[in-house]
Amino acid sequence: MRGVIMYGPGDVHVVDREDPKIIEPTDAIIRLTATCICGSDLWPYRGIEPVDHTPMGHEYVGVVEEIGADVKTVKPGDFVIGSFVISDNTCEICRAGFQSKCIHAEFVAQTVGTQAEKARIPHADGTLVATPGHPDEDLVPALLAASDVLGTGWYAADAAQAGPGKTVAVVGDGAVGLMAILAARELGAERIIAMSRHPERQKLARYYGATDIVEERGEEGIARIRDLTDGYGAHSVVEAVGTQESFMQAVGATRGGGHMGYVGVNYDVQIPGIQLFFAGIHLLGGPAPVRRFLPDLIDRIWNRTIDPGRVFDLTLPLDQAAEGYKAMNERRAIKTLLTL
Ligand SMILES: [Zn+2]
DSSP states (O other), X not given: OEEEEEEXXXXXXXXXXXXXXXXXTTOEEEEEEEEEEOGGGHHHHTTSSOOSSEEOOOOEEEEEEEEOTTOOSOOTTOEEXXXXXXXXXXXXXXHTTOGGGOTTXXXXXXXXXXXXXXXXXXXXXXXXXXXXXXXXXXXXXXXXXXXXXXXXXXXXXXXXXOOBTOEEEEEOOSHHHHHHHHHHHHTTBSEEEEEOOOHHHHHHHHHHTOOEEEOXXXXXXXXXXXXXXXXXXXXXXXXXXXXXXXXXXXXXXXXXXXXXXEOSOOTTOOOOHHHHHHHOOEEEESSOOHHHHHHHHHHHXXXXXXXXXXXXXXXXXXXXXXXXXXXXXXXXXXXXXXXX
16 A cells, blocks of 8 residues: 655655554554644654654544454444544543543554555544444545544633633644634634634634634733733633743633643643742643544534534645645645545
8 A cells, every 4th residue: 555654854755555454353444535644743744753764644534444353333334533542432541531541542643654545443443433424525524634633623622611601712723723713613602712823824713713813922912812801811722832932822811710721732842830830720631532522523524513624725645745744844734635
C-alpha cells in the first residue's frame, strides 16, 4: 500500500509500505476512504518533536476489510470512524469518559500512521464507531473531522463548560479552535468570542458561531476580553494553540471560578505557579477523549445539524501529501484532506 513517511523534519515522502495484517484478535483492518494532515503533524515537520522515518497520520475514516476473532461491534463492509487514540472503552478510565487515558491507550500517530491506504486499528470495538450506513460523498470530510479536530474542539468546549448563558472565548483560529466555536454554539453558549487576526479564519469563525472577534493578543487581548465582559473575564475559555503567549492569554481571559479547556499541544509552555494560583480557575485539558463524543458527533453530522467539513480548505491526492504539509506549515491552508 502507499503511505506517508516523514524521513526527517520537513522531509515528507509517499512510499510503498507493507500492508497491515491482523495481529491481535481485537484488531480490525480498514481501507481508508479519506485521511488528513493535522496541525500536530507540524511539530515533527518543524523539528520540535523527534521524527525519523516515521509513518504519519492519526485521523481516519474508512471501510472495515477484515476483523480479528474477538471483534463484535464492527464487521467487514462497515463504514467507520475512530479516535486518534486507541482505547478499549471498557476500563475504569474509559467508563469515566477519558478514553484518551485508557490503560490500553496507544497513539495512532506513533503506532499506526493513517496517512495511508490501509490501517490496522487495535482494540477495534473500543476505538471504532460505525456510521448508520455508507455516507454520501459530501459527508466524508465532516466525518473525518470528527476523528480529531471536531472531537478535540468539542472536548475543549465541554471542558470549559460552554453552555447556555455563558460567554466563551476561544484562543486560536486553527481547525481545533474553529471546531470549539462550533461546539460552543451547539452547546448553547450565549456569546462566543474568537481571538483571531486572520481575515479568512475570522469569516469561518463567524460561520461556525462566533459573535465577536478580538484581534489583540497577550495582555491587550486579555484586556479586550475583560472589556467585553463587564470586567469579569469569560466564563469559559478554550486554549487551542499551545504557545506560552496563548496559554497565559487563556488563563488571563478566564474569570475567577471559570473554566478553561486546553487542547493545544504545549511543548514549551512554562506555567508560573503563582499566576495560576491567583487566577482561581478550573483547568481541564490534554489529549481529547474523542471516543466519548463520537456517537453524538456522528449523529449530528448524519442529520446535517453541523458541518465541520469546512475546516478542510485544501484537498490533495495522498501522493501529494508533501505539498499538503508545506501549505499548512506556511499557513496557506487550515487543514489538508488527502483523498485515496
Ligand atoms: Zn480503557
